[in-house]
Amino acid sequence: MGYTITEKILLSHSRGTRSIAPGDFVMADVDLCLGNDVTSPIAIKEFRELGFDRVFNSKRVLLVPDHFLPAKDMKSANQARLLKDFAEEFKIDNYFELGEMGVEHALLPERGIILPGDLMIGADSHTCTHGALGAFATGVGSTDLGYAMAFGECWLKVPETIKIVLTGKPRKWVGGKDIILHIISDLGVSGALYKAMEFAGDTLQYLDMDDRFSICNMAVEAGAKNGIVPPDKITESYVKAAIRKYKPSRKTYKAVKSDKDAVYSETREYNVSKLEPVVAAPDLPSNGKPVSGYKNVKVDQVVVGSCTNGRISDLKTAASVLKGKRVSPDVRLVVIPATQDVYREAVKQGYAEIFVKAGGTFCTPSCGPCLGGHMGILSEGEVALATTNRNFVGRMGHPKSLVYLSNPAIAAASAVKGIIAHPSDL
Amino acid sequence: MKFKGKVHKFGDNVNTDEIIPARYLNTSDPEELAKHCMEDADPEFVEKAVEGDIIFGGENFGCGSSREHAPIAIKAFGVSCVVAKSFARIFYRNAINIGLPIFTSEDAVRDIKTGDKVEVDAVKGQIKKVGRKGSFNVEVFPKFIKEIVASGGLMGYAAKKARRVKQ
Structure with missing residues (x-):
């Protein structure tokens, strides 16, 4: 019986484990652990309480x-300062200051820091984004991050794979955004709860890759682990x-693929040619329907950006729609590139x-x-109307x-029209 | 261990933005977070609830953001435990890791309503309405999770491990 790519990565990172199956608990070695300015302060506190004088790596x-x-605000400044001081004290190479900093799930792949076959945990639910590279990446909490910074490992339950x-x-x-919204609307927000979603x-x-990042980014919105x-x-490429x-510190990697006889809990097929x-x-992100189904839905603000759709191809698409046009006087357009490179x-x-x-920012x-x-x-x-990932x-x-929630083309067209619109409406 | 308290029941897919909105995430101080517990799901929760009360949720409780501030706010407020039909996975591990007792029971959530007084027996794995006969079973934790729970959370587990590592 073969393994899925998720199972293979978990197995290869679990020392002393010879075989695994969905439902098993493993203490897995992490290649990378990630935190941001909201989640790291708690992780840092937990880490310090353990009394370690260095991080695992x-x-x-x-x-x-x-x-x-x-x-x-000042409280946020204090939280960010905690990260900076910690990075200095523990000689963390990958701390990113403003001017270099970007949205974590766009920044790290862009810099070649996360590689295919890696096992990564992040104290941010959208860590699943990195699965687009053929890595196992999953969101955890701050305590998990504190623990991983000390021991270089994380407890994980082996998921079933859809x-x-x-x-x-x-x-x-x-x-990619439309494809994943379509899938989540079919599965529901807990349709993949605790499971891996493998795309083929x-x-x-x-x-x-930008489309693939958008897709994996929102796996968590169906409840998925990765x-x-x-x-x-x-x-x-x-x-x-x-x-x-x-030139990141690691330059080689071992790509992994699912075995032909891997076992899936379920296989679902989506023909996207007519989508x-x-x-x-x-x-809820599962409330998706075709853009043509929205009539006269007025918008006050349009946001293009985020770990879902703030990459260069997203901005290119939005710009292609907005070129030579004016944003509706009733709309604020906020464009936020995901990284400094973007x-x-x-x-x-x-x-x-x-x-x-066009009158945007x-x-x-x-x-x-x-x-x-x-x-x-x-x-x-x-x-x-936003190209982001949650509409709670x-x-x-x-x-x-x-x-x-929409893709960048719809967002741009809607900014011009003042109502939810398709580029062909312009 | 037994938890006894009044039930505050919520629906399906209660997300962590509702449990602790992002406008309060510029701090991780449990006391501060507790003041805003469940604020966008029920703005009056902190007025109505008292220490020891129990939160009931439907499917996928705690979905969305990974913010540990969510279970921290609930725990620091003094909610004794959370019972739901199912938990979103990051909330589930965060609750286990920080020692907020959580229980999964579809039947209990179906039957029990806001205002009911219930008793949760963590050892027997049973939930019952106070003064009523009969009880609902909760899902049993896997062995590995039991070990973390018994250590008082992941950091209790880690402290034991750290002692071993340093020896």
Whole structure:
């Protein structure tokens, strides 16, 4: 009986374990552990209480203060300072200061820090994003991070795997975001609870890494432990380019794939060739329906950014829709590149100018308003359309504000029209 | 160990943004977080609830963000335990790791309502309404989880391990 890619990675990281099966508990060695400015302060406190004078590996602890930086208030500044001081004291290489910093799940792959076959935990639920590289990556809590910083390991239950087979070539304006919103709307927000979601099928050849990151990013919105795309040529060329550019401490990796006779709890097939762009209505990511189903839904704010859709191809798409257009006078457009590299590239390619000329804003990398942090909080009764990942009650501000989720093309078109719209409506 | 308290019942998919909204995440002080426990699910929760009370949830309780601030807010407020039909996985591990008692029981959640007084027997794995006959069984924790729970959470488990490592 064969193993899935998730099982193989868990097995190879569990010392003294000869075989594993879904439901087993393992204490797995982590290649990388990650925290941000919201979750690390608790982890640091726990770590210090254990009384260790060093972290398990100073190159494998990653601290990215992306949530509230540039510090939105004094308390946030104090939290971020904790990370900086800790990084200095424990000689953490991968701490990122403003100006270099980006949204963690865009930044780390971009720099070649996470590699195929890795086992990574992160005190952030969207850590599952990194599964797009053929790694096992899952969100945990702060105490898990504190423990991992000390011992270099994490307790994990081996998940069952749902195989998601994608077939067909997506149409224009349809990308990874639409595919994952479509899948979550079918599975429900707990449809993959505790499970791995493994993506396969001929559609993958049409999906670049940015699309794959969007897909794996939202696996957690179906309740999944991890999303994973077995590595192929697209993965390889992305990773090799990142290693060449940034020369991370590890330059080699071992890509893993599922066995032909691997066992899945379920296989689901989705033909995406006829899929329209999907918009998820408040207040669950599973409330997705085709964009054409929304008539006269007014929006007060449009956000393009986040670990889901703040990468360069996302900004390129949004810019292509906005070029030569004006944002509706009733709408605030907030564009937030996910990383400093994306920011620089967007300036170089002229996207930034398109956003600003259209009457939008172009901000410094941050999680921003996605989690209701800063840079675009909604007042009572306001409606936002965002390329982010969650539309829960009060997610972006007031408990009586509303968030719709979409891809960057729909977001850009809606900013121009003032209502949820498709680029062909312009 | 037994927990006895009044029930505050919530629906399915209660997410961690509702349990502790992001506007309060600029601190990790448990006392501060406790003041805003469940605020966006029920703004009056902290007024209505008292120490020892029990939260009941439906499916997928604690979904969304990994913020440990969510179980910390619940624990620091003094909620004695959380019972749900199912828990989102990161909330589940966070609760286990920090020593917030959680129990899974579909039947108990179906039958028990807000305002009911219940008794949760953690050792027997049973939930019953006070003054009523009959009880509901809770799902038994796997052996590995029991070990962490018995250590008072992951850091209790870690402290034992740290002593071994240092020896």
